[in-house]
Amino acid sequence: MAYRDQQLKEEKVFKDPVHRYIHVRDQVIWDLIGTREFQRLRRIKQLGTTFLTFHGAEHSRFSHSLGVYEIVRRILTNFQGREHWNPDQRLLCLAAALLHDLGHGPFSHSFEKVFKLDHEDYTKAIILGGTEINAVLRRVEQGFPEKVAEVINKTYEDKLVVSLISSQIDADRMDYLLRDAYFTGVSYGHFDMERILRVMRPLEDQMVVKQSGMHAVEDYIMSRYQMYWQVYFHPVSRSAEVILTKILHRVKELHEAGYLFKHEPKHFLSFFAGKxxxxxxxxxxxNIVMYYFQAWINEEDEILADLCDRFTNRRLFQYVEFSPDRQIKESIELYQLFEQIGLNPEYYLVDDSSSDLPYDFYRPGEEGERLPIHLLTPKGDLLELSRASDIVESISGKKRTDHKLYYPADLIERLPDHQPEKVRIKELLGIG
Structure with missing residues (x-):
């Protein structure tokens, strides 16, 4: 029997708090899970710094990746025997679902911004490089690693396959909404996934949903909207992310200035060099990043030591609503005042913005264009979701942006009450 068709003698299951059980029958999938590169995802949190706000959010990219695999497995079970579905694509879909987040680094997006990296590039590199993952995929067939990489990179020729893990209603989003809601303890992210899976249908170039399932999809869209503003963009989590980002910037700056670390950042040297x-x-x-952060609490550099202590022991920055575009004069004055009181504004006065577009209709030619969600009518016609749903129409194409200014309230409060700089800083920040 060919490797791609080999089944385990006995089905393996992972007990999962979200999906109850994750089922593995394919030898290929079991072998991929056992690779060094996939096991590494146990040591990467799904929600980055959010655990400092919602203490239960300690779940990993590993558990999320298994969840996405399981949702795709269930979708494909429902697709069996339906027109437009090619069963030969089954293993490709399962492998791409399992490996879609393989390239995420520690504290994912903050890390990427500082070092100008893209996790999707590293996902591709791991799949195509000299890795255990690549060795497993190459055993399936010639060119199979390339196919998996193309699906994840959204360049694969069969757009139906791509849409399973990358669209406005896909297995990736469905798992992270349910999983993140579960581990943060909030109710916003819950929706009837089982209903959505039952009414999904394959077409030539995309997944569609039967019109009878529209209300379940509405619930999914609103769950996503709420999760972004109540969890993903929570200002306390953003404060932790600001400090994390500034730590990495400071370490890089000190390294380039020739600073002699008590604890040399060996694991970061190639990142500093851009190689x-x-x-x-x-x-x-x-785990390694947190080891360095704890060690750097004892560095001679006061900024690095302070920032590492803040992140490690959760002494986060406070924040106020602040728009740098509309408050340019106040921003410049605050910058100068921070310099006068001996706080480096590059590290202690940070503006941060968050934005999200919960659902969008098709805008041909626009950068990052999104294929809309289509409803399949009883007559077999396609109806774009926002044209049928007043709820979705009300938020379609509407980007919401939130601006905050972060600062160390404890260091401001330590200044003498009569000090004019302190008085003026508090006036500008609008704090008592």
Whole structure:
């Protein structure tokens, strides 16, 4: 029997708090889960710094990846025997679902911004490089690793396959909404996934949903909207992310200035140089990053030591609503005042913005264009979701942006009450 068709003698299951059980029958999938590169995802948190706001949010990219695999497995079970579905694509869909987040680094997006990296590039590099993952995929057939990479990169020729893990209603989003809601303890992210899976249908180039399932999809869209503003963009989590980002900036700045670290950042050297090998990337996880942060609390550099202590022991920055575009004069004055009181504004006065577009209709030619969700009518016609749903129409194409200014309230309060700089800073920040 060909490797791609090999089944385990006995089905393996993972007990999962979201999906109850995750089922594995394919030898290929079981072998992929056992690779070094996939096991590394146990050491990368799904929600980055959010655990400092919602203490239960300690779940990993590993559990999320298994969840996405399981949702795709269930979708494909429902697709069996339906027109437009090619069963030969089954293993490709399962492998792409399992491996879609393979390239995430420690504290994902903050890390990427500082070092100008893209996790999707590293996902592709791991799949196509000299890795255990690649060795498993190459056993399936010639060119199979390339096909998996193309699906994840959204360039694969069969757009139906791509839409399973990358569209406005896909297995990736469905799992992270349910999983993140579960582990943060909030109610916003819950929706009837089982109903959505039952009414999904394959077409030539995309997944569609039967019109009878529209209300379940509405619930899904609103769950996503609420989760972004109540969890993903929570200002306390953003405060932790601001400090994390500034730590990495400070370490890089000190290294370039020739600073002699008590604890040399060996694992970061190739990142500072912009010459990150695949081995270096895979070897860095959140356990190692946190080890350095704790060690750097004892550094001579006061800024680095303070920021690491803040992140490690959750002494986060406070925040106020602040729009740098509309409050340019106040921003400049605050910058100068912070310099006068001996606080480096590059590290202690940080504006941060968050924005989200919960659902969008099709805008041909626009950068990052999104294929809309289509409803399949009883007559077999396609109806774009926002044209049928007043709820979705009300938020379609509407981007919401939130601006905050972060600062160390404790250091401001330590200044003498009569000090004019303190008085003026508090006036500008609008704090008592």
């Amino acid at each position: 990150v090998s695949l081995v270096d990337y895979i070897n860095l996880d959140e």
